[in-house]
Amino acid sequence: MCKISAELDQMRRPRLLVEAAANGTSLYRRRRDLRRMLRVAIPASPKAALEKLLPIEAALEDRRLSVDxxxxxxxxxDILVALMAEAHAFRRAAT
Known part of the structure; x- marks a missing residue:
């Protein structure tokens, strides 16, 4: 198992956040949304996108837990929507 898959498998977030993100995945458009979220060029692959999204999400989770x-x-x-969609594409490409 690669590092990204292990990180994704270990993530635990509140159900409300996960459900909101899961509901948003049907509206996710990679080209439009990644540009807005990452504020950089769109990563070429889901793996590259995940490598950029995971630290952003971790920082947001730290802020949430510290009541920042x-x-x-x-x-x-938004970041969880992108993570879910990119993780799905990443795992689909790996099989």
Whole structure:
């Protein structure tokens, strides 16, 4: 198992965040959404996207847990939507 798959498998987030993100995956458009979320060129592969998204999500999770006033639920849901969609594409490509 690769490092990215292990990180994804170990993630535990509140059900409400996960459900909101899961509902948003049907609206996810890689080209449009990754550009907005990452604010850089769109990564060439789902693996490259995950490598950029995972640290962003981890930082958001740290902010959520520390009750940081700069934490944004909508941003966290957006990043989780992208993570779920890219993880699905990554795992589909690996099989």
């Amino acid at each position: 006033k700069n934490y944004s639920y909508p941003r966290h849901v």
